[in-house]
Amino acid sequence: MDGRGDLTDEEWEWLRPLLPEVGRRGGRWRDHRQVIDGVLFRTRTGTQWRDxxxxxxxxxxxxxxxxxxxxxxxWERLLRAIRTKADAxxxxxxxxxxxxxxxxxxxHAAGARVAPPPIPAQKGGPESDRAGRDGAAGPGRPPGGGGEAGEQLGRSxxxxxxxxHPCADGRCRLLSLVPTPGQWGDSPQFEAVLExxxxxRVGPGRPRTRPDSVSADKAYSSRDNRRHLRRRRIPHTIPEPDDQIANRRRRGSAGGRPTGFDEDRYKKRNVVERAIGRLKQFRGVATRYDKRGxxxxxxxxxxxxxxxxxT
Structure with a gap:
């Protein structure tokens, strides 16, 4: 019997061809749909795995x-596949x-060992494509080594x-994500998020990596970030804080020209806040219960x- 919030038949038919084969050497996978519904229940409710x-x-x-x-x-491979279909x-x-x-x-998320146990290779499953993951470092493993930084745990x-640190499209859906410890700043992660x-693509051609434009709040206003966007020829709308404006004016011609700012485009910046709100409707995301980063x-x-x- 299907429960509230489980995958619909249409959603399952879309995912099914992309999943690893059910049969494998040394045993059989338990039915993928049943397991994915279990992961969905836990992510949606935040319950303990044992419950x-x-x-x-x-x-x-x-x-x-x-x-x-x-x-x-x-999970990232499945997410890339649905983005590819949507972009096409x-x-x-x-x-x-x-x-x-x-x-x-x-x-309950604290207390993990410094060195996580090795992940066994998945026999009969998809090959691990280490290029172009939804983050800054490899498949499913965000940047950082052991300790609090490696597990993205911090105090703020x-x-x-x-x-x-998410990047969202204009329809409030995730395009990129970089997790960090809680006390890390926003601006230093900007390039990693865009990368x-x-x-x-559905057919031949390189993956699309350059947005039409990027919007961010004052926390991301820095010379390095603006230089990175200009180098990639990405139009951007990032307001300049008052202290940066005063410093630029104080330096005169050496301070450079005022940064461009499109008020109408900046009004769309709320899409990333709405995307975060959608993610946090899942209790397993709104509060972190996982020990491992x-x-x-x-x-x-x-x-x-x-x-x-x-959507």
Whole structure:
């Protein structure tokens, strides 16, 4: 019996051809749809893995599948596939926006070992494509080594937190994501977030990586960010803080020309805030319960995948 919030038949038929083969050497996968519904239930409700309803099968199976697919990039591969299909149909608004949001970390997410255990290779599954992931470093594993930085755990005014830095299209859907510890600044992650924008083509040709325009708030106003956008020939709308305006005027001609600012285009910047709001409708994203940084990254990517499927 289907439960509230489970995949619909239409959503399942779209995902089914992209999933690994059910049969594999040494055993069989449990039914993918049942397991994905279990991951969706946990992401949507934030419940503990052990408390998953029995209709999803053994909780260890659901947890292990989610952990494995977060590590080997399966969730990201599925998300790239639906973006590719949407872009081919002209369904992506390439006036993108960048922002960040802090996620409160539950106490159960602390205490992971410094060195995570190795992820076994998935037999019979998709090959791990290390190029063009939805982040700054490899399949399912955001930047950083061991410790708090590697697990994206930090302390800020909100307490024990993780920060997510998303890039959203004009229809409030995720194009890129970089997670960091909660105390890390927004501006230094700007280039990494834009480098994560990568939508493959249906036919031959390089993936699309350059938006039509980029909007961001004052936190991203810096010479380095503007230089990076000019180098890539990306129009941008980023307001200049008062202290930067005063410093530029004080330096006279050496301070350079005023930055361009399009008020009408800047009004669309709220799409990234609405995208963050959609992601945080999933309780497993609004509060981090995952110990491992790459598993939480996979949880956010999975939530973004469901949003793309349903919009």
């Amino acid at each position: 998953l309803p029995e209709r999803f099968g053994p909780w260890k199976t659901v947890h292990e599948r989610h952990r494995r697919w977060s590590a080997d990039g399966t 149909a002209g369904g992506i608004d390439w006036d993108v926006s960048v922002d960040s949001s802090t996620v409160r970390v539950h106490p 005014r909100g307490g024990f937190t993780t920060k997510v 994560g924008v990568r939508v493959p 790459y598993v939480f990254h996979g949880t956010v990517i999975f939530a973004a995948l469901i949003i793309w499927l349903r």
